[in-house]
Amino acid sequence: MKAGKDKVVSLHYTLTVDGEKVESSHDREEQLWVLLGHGQLIPGLETALEGREAGEALEVDVAAVDGYGERQEGQVQRMSKKYFPQANRLKPGMVTVLRLKEGGQRAVTVHKVGMSAIDVDLNHPMAGKDLHFDVAIGEVREATEEELKHGHAHPPGSAAH
Numbered sequence: 001m002k003a004g005k006d007k008v009v010s011l012h013y014t015l016t017v018d019g020e021k022v023e024s025s026h027d028r029e030e031q032l033w034v035l036l037g038h039g040q041l042i043p044g045l046e047t048a049l050e051g052r053e054a055g056e057a058l059e060v061d062v063a064a065v066d067g068y069g070e071r072q073e074g075q076v077q078r079m080s081k082k083y084f085p086q087a088n089r090l091k092p093g094m095v096t097v098l099r100l101k102e103g104g105q106r107a108v109t110v111h112k113v114g115m116s117a118i119d120v121d122l123n124h125p126m127a128g129k130d131l132h133f134d135v136a137i138g139e140v141r142e143a144t145e146e147e148l149k150h151g152h153a154h155p156p157g158s159a160a161h
């Protein structure tokens, strides 16, 4: 079966940026399960998986524009320290997670730490970076009706929700 929209794919991946390993599913010893065609992956990776089959290994270069987007100017914002769970531990250059009022969360980069406020860069930490993925495809299967309804893959043994 070939990977494509509405198929579920399991994969191991290693992400390298500027020659340095950033993250790897091997560190978690668990494959990543994704439902294709539902925005679970960055566009460049979705495109690369199209038409691939179980057991294939591929190297994928993703330009920033097909990854986490280009960096945008004017994204530095001053926010009260109360929004940061561990405000006193933060230093410039660190990536931290901000809880959003409308729910959900967002990774931001600390720009400057003041007395009562912190300036953060709202660009995704990987914005503007060219990404290199080593991908090994485990399985390719049809998505279940439930997965299609939820818009994400359900890994084996995942709890009902």
Ligand SMILES: [Zn+2]
Residues within 6 Å of the ligand: 146, 147, 150, 152, 153, 154, 161
């Ligand atoms: Zn679900």
